[in-house]
């Protein structure tokens with residue numbers, strides 16, 4: 040992935056996770072001279088974008104902003120995969136399951152209707168008939184998004200970086216030091232002391248953002264340990280793979296999952312925030328307690344899998360803002376340095392829309408949506424975006 044390096048760029052993008060990758064890709068496609076730098080490599084195993092798969096769903100409760108971004112992103116992901124020949128989207132559908140008066144799912148229903156997105160409201164008896172492999176317990180109803188599904192995350196993120204490079208962006212494997220100075224930054228420095236000059240700098244460093252700008256973000260991005268598990272179903276049984284099984288979100292239990300795709304197993308990911316995690320140093324082995332917790336849920340909701348073996352497990356991290364809104368803003372004191380991140384456990388799907396938004400702000404200016412601004416990032420977590 041290394042190319043001959045120029046020394047002067049319009050934009051240096053630091054971080055080649057999904058946010059940096061799509062930002063670099065869009066910037067290059069509007070003619071900017073771009074360099075991408077990453078300490079460990081695009082969608083590496085420590086990065087939040089390094090997982091096997093991520094759900095892309097339209098439902099965001101009453102939050103039409105993210106619903107519209109998901110819709111735009113799905114269109115852009117699909118166009119990208121079609122142009123580049125990467126079959127990395129699985130249209131599995133996404134099923135939301137809800138208790139009686141679950142306000143989030145009720146609001147999702149309203150927003151999907153208002154935005155004009157295809158969906159079905161399913162009664163309890165319809166759920167039971169359609170998904171006999173799920174024991175719905177206290178679930179009263181559900182919403183099905185037929186056009187949504189799953190992105191094969193690591194490979195999709197890497198494909199976006201490859202295409203940005205094919206379109207003329209440079210790539211350098213390097214850790215970049217914390218930027219400092221007043222008004223405008225002329226260059227950043229890599230760990231080997233090399234300067235990289237650019238007109239603008241976009242730091243898309245996911246859970247590392249607090250290290251990149253400790254004076255601003257140390258208490259404003261909260262990296263949390265999130266484990267996920269792949270369970271092996273019975274042999275010759277298609278019940279937990281598409282088309283029988285969609286991606287699903289059990290909001291009341293703070294659990295979500297992905298059907299057995301590409302024969303990798305049935306994925307279950309707790310959405311409850313775990314303890315603080317150090318993305319550089321912490322071990323990524325799951326604990327016995329984490330397995331027991333997920334198995335307990337599995338035995339209730341998917342009884343056939345109650346004793347299914349864990350065939351793979353990973354520890355990743357969310358990079359949460361105080362409420363789950365993204366961070367897209369300039370660094371105070373440095374007009375040409377951008378901080379991009381705060382995906383907060385739901386960011387992957389939005390890479391294309393976010394990259395386009397950042398590209399427009401960097402190249403054309405314009406006000407930042409207040410929800411993305413630094414001023415709205417607090418030091419105490421109160422999650423409101425799910």
Ligand SMILES: Cc1cc2nc3c(=O)[nH]c(=O)nc-3n(C[C@H](O)[C@H](O)[C@H](O)COP(=O)(O)OP(=O)(O)OC[C@H]3O[C@@H](n4cnc5c(N)ncnc54)[C@H](O)[C@@H]3O)c2cc1C
Pocket residue numbers: 053054055056057058059076077078079080081082083085086087088089090092093094095213214215216243244245246247248251265266267308355356357358379380381382383384385386387388389
């Ligand atoms: C378990 C789990 C499940 C999730 N499920 C979903 C889902 O279903 N749907 C969804 O949409 N989202 C989901 N997400 C969220 C999504 O994966 C993240 O929000 C998204 O991947 C964040 O991408 P990023 O580019 O901001 O960060 P990252 O992918 O972490 O990328 C940051 C990059 O910056 C680089 N870097 C850091 N510091 C430096 C430096 N100083 N110099 C150079 N490079 C540096 C790193 O090496 C890394 O590659 C989930 C996340 C997790 C952990």
